[in-house]
Amino acid sequence: MIDQLTTAALVVTVLAGLVAVAARDFLVSILSLSSASVALAVYFYLAGAPIAAVFEAVVAAGLVTVLFLFVISLTETDAAERISGAKLPLVGLALGLLLGVGIVVWVLVDPTVGGRASDVAFAETLWSARSIDLLAVTVLVFVGVLAVVRLTAEQLEPESDGETGPTAGSREVEP
Amino acid sequence: MSGTYLAIVPLVALFGGVFGTYLAGRYTRERSTAWAGGIAVVSLLVALAATALLWIRSLPIEYALLGEGVGVRVTALAVFLSSISCLVGLAATVHATGSGDAEDAPEVYFPLVLAAAAGVVGIGFAADLFSLYVFFEVMAVATYALVPFAVDRATAVEAGIKYVVMNAAGSLLAIFGISIVYAHSGGVLDFATLSGELATTTGPGPLEAAVLFLVVGFGVKAAVVPLHTWLPDAYAESPASASALLAGLATPAAIVAMIKALAVVPDGVSVGLLLLVLGGLTMTVGNFLALGQRDLKRLLAYSSIPHVGYIVFGFGVGFYGGFSVAFDGALFHVLANAFMKGGAFLAVGAITYRLAEIEGETRTLDALSGVGYRMPVAAGAIAVAVLALSGVPPLAGFWGKLFIVLGSAEISGTVGVGLALLVIGNSFLSLGYYLPVLGALFGTPTDATRVVDRTPVALAVPILALTAGTILLGLAPAFGLDLVGSAADVLQGGLEVAP
Numbered sequence: 001m002i003d004q005l006t007t008a009a010l011v012v013t014v015l016a017g018l019v020a021v022a023a024r025d026f027l028v029s030i031l032s033l034s035s036a037s038v039a040l041a042v043y044f045y046l047a048g049a050p051i052a053a054v055f056e057a058v059v060a061a062g063l064v065t066v067l068f069l070f071v072i073s074l075t076e077t078d079a080a081e082r083i084s085g086a087k088l089p090l091v092g093l094a095l096g097l098l099l100g101v102g103i104v105v106w107v108l109v110d111p112t113v114g115g116r117a118s119d120v121a122f123a124e125t126l127w128s129a130r131s132i133d134l135l136a137v138t139v140l141v142f143v144g145v146l147a148v149v150r151l152t153a154e155q156l157e158p159e160s161d162g163e164t165g166p167t168a169g170s171r172e173v174e175p
Numbered sequence: 176m177s178g179t180y181l182a183i184v185p186l187v188a189l190f191g192g193v194f195g196t197y198l199a200g201r202y203t204r205e206r207s208t209a210w211a212g213g214i215a216v217v218s219l220l221v222a223l224a225a226t227a228l229l230w231i232r233s234l235p236i237e238y239a240l241l242g243e244g245v246g247v248r249v250t251a252l253a254v255f256l257s258s259i260s261c262l263v264g265l266a267a268t269v270h271a272t273g274s275g276d277a278e279d280a281p282e283v284y285f286p287l288v289l290a291a292a293a294g295v296v297g298i299g300f301a302a303d304l305f306s307l308y309v310f311f312e313v314m315a316v317a318t319y320a321l322v323p324f325a326v327d328r329a330t331a332v333e334a335g336i337k338y339v340v341m342n343a344a345g346s347l348l349a350i351f352g353i354s355i356v357y358a359h360s361g362g363v364l365d366f367a368t369l370s371g372e373l374a375t376t377t378g379p380g381p382l383e384a385a386v387l388f389l390v391v392g393f394g395v396k397a398a399v400v401p402l403h404t405w406l407p408d409a410y411a412e413s414p415a416s417a418s419a420l421l422a423g424l425a426t427p428a429a430i431v432a433m434i435k436a437l438a439v440v441p442d443g444v445s446v447g448l449l450l451l452v453l454g455g456l457t458m459t460v461g462n463f464l465a466l467g468q469r470d471l472k473r474l475l476a477y478s479s480i481p482h483v484g485y486i487v488f489g490f491g492v493g494f495y496g497g498f499s500v501a502f503d504g505a506l507f508h509v510l511a512n513a514f515m516k517g518g519a520f521l522a523v524g525a526i527t528y529r530l531a532e533i534e535g536e537t538r539t540l541d542a543l544s545g546v547g548y549r550m551p552v553a554a555g556a557i558a559v560a561v562l563a564l565s566g567v568p569p570l571a572g573f574w575g576k577l578f579i580v581l582g583s584a585e586i587s588g589t590v591g592v593g594l595a596l597l598v599i600g601n602s603f604l605s606l607g608y609y610l611p612v613l614g615a616l617f618g619t620p621t622d623a624t625r626v627v628d629r630t631p632v633a634l635a636v637p638i639l640a641l642t643a644g645t646i647l648l649g650l651a652p653a654f655g656l657d658l659v660g661s662a663a664d665v666l667q668g669g670l671e672v673a674p
């Protein structure tokens with residue numbers, strides 16, 4: 001069981017990595033990169049490195065995703081629009097999928113079986129050994145969301161209190 | 176020990192403030208700036224009070240959230256960073272409430288300011304290398320959004336892009352450096368034992384690579400030359416209170432984070448020499464870049480680079496010869512910098528705020544000519560700040576530089592004398608761009624500066640507070656040295672905790 005999971009995690013990592021490079025849509029790219037990190041974290045865990053797995057999940061899947069979302073909302077209004085608009089179901093689906101993978105692994109893997117997984121459980125590492133980091137990352141993600149909201153909001157609004165900037169002006173919609 | 180929960184209070188107060196100010200800004204009538212600002216001030220005051228209570232206890236205090244695992248460790252360094260963070264945060268918050276920096280979106284602005292302050296507090300409180308990184312990121316991500324806060328101005332967004340891209344790349348290098356340390360120490364990241372663990376591993380080997388990654392990774396945020404190119408735009412384009420927060424708090428805190436990570440590296444790796452060279456380069460290049468700037472805010476932004484240089488140089492001298500006076504000097508300059516740079520940027524913000532009501536061009540030295548007669552508080556604060564920044568004696572900037580010079584002179588032979596002269600020479604060089612500022616502020620008034628209104632009270636309060644800090648710290652340096660000395664000892668001792 002562990003063996004198949006290991007292989008599956010590696011396959012998902014590689015596939016998601018390929019999608020991240022090949023995708024034309026930034027959002028798909030970011031989300032698949034994030035999936036690749038989660039799959040890699042699963043692999044780390046299965047290989048007996050729970051702390052490395054937590055780092056990978058927190059840093060790569062959490063922080064780096066926030067950073068990329070930032071850069072994109074800064075660079076292209078189109079991309080920002082896509083994130084907040086039509087692709088919302090996609091975001092939800094991808095996040096649900098990530099959560100699903102996590103739960104499945106959690107249920108399937110019993111660290112006492114197989115002897116390859118370390119005796120320190122992933123959950124224990126995440127929730128009690130590094131609780132302070134978890135708190136900080138919660139704030140970080142919240143701040144990241146606020147920032148993305150700020151950086152996209154005004155550009156998407158057709159009018160901004162009388163002073164129509166260049167972007168706002170070109171976007172005005174006939175009533 | 177009973178009552179150790181106090182150790183987590185500063186962080187929890189600020190984190191709570193992040194969510195509290197969001198709710199207050201979002202759900203009060205007309206997205207009230209006053210409510211959100213008020214809650215931000217309260218949470219900063221709670222954090223400051225808790226920090227003061229921690230300081231009178233016997234340190235270090237450890238606390239883990241669920242009673243086990245990695246938590247926070249309050250050392251003198253933590254108290255030091257937490258105090259600076261709360262003070263600069265308070266000044267920036269009050270200024271933002273009065274000046275309209277946050278007017279567009281108080282429900283976003285204040286949470287970001289508090290998160291940046293919380294990140295700096297966390298850098299001090301972090302008990303292991305990974306927590307240090309996570310809190311560093313909290314600070315960094317909060318400032319990523321503060322720089323381009325005026326999203327309708329293209330130049331601000333451009334500055335923001337530059338800032339985010341460079342610093343995100345730096346963050347990745349830093350975490351890579353941490354991973355090398357992690358591999359080399361056999362999975363130990365806790366500061367209490369890390370330096371001992373690294374000292375017992377055979378040979379420096381990959382540690383040298385780790386040091387390079389850490390220096391470059393944290394060095395981007397710290398604006399060490401040649402990684403400084405984001406800084407002038409970012410400082411000049413962000414709102415005044417955010418500039419004060421960046422220059423007075425975030426950038427020096429990034430240096431301290433870098434030093435905290437490097438403090439665990441054993442003597443075999445030449446950290447000191449590397450920092451010495453980078454610090455010397457940073458102050459010299461920074462000073463030459465600042466010469467000839469005519470835009471006051473941009474000039475102050477450029478002049479932040481040499482101060483990064485002084486601090487890094489001081490730590491370099493400290494690591495190189497193990498001189499505690501240099502550590503003291505570098506940390507004292509971090510403290511002084513918070514008051515000097517914070518006050519200067521807030522004062523420029525106040526002048527711009529008033530002049531913007533009259534004319535378009537508001538920040539060049541020519542447009543500001545004579546503004547000191549109508550706005551004595553703001554102009555006086557800038558005058559005190561630039562004198563202190565250039566290291567004129569009885570002001571705060573003098574003592575840090577003096578200790579750094581004394582430390583450099585302790586290095587034997589002509590090298591020591593040369594290094595001391597480098598710092599002194601750079602201080603004189605900086606007069607080349609600070610004196611024209613003084614001349615302009617109290618020069619012949621222009622049509623606009625002849626009729627400009629006085630400094631608003633809400634803006635004068637934080638400006639005067641920081642200026643008073645600059646003066647007091649200069650007249651009575653022992654006031655700050657108490658805390659600075661203990662904090663420097665923590666760094667010099669490799670952050671080890673006696674069992």
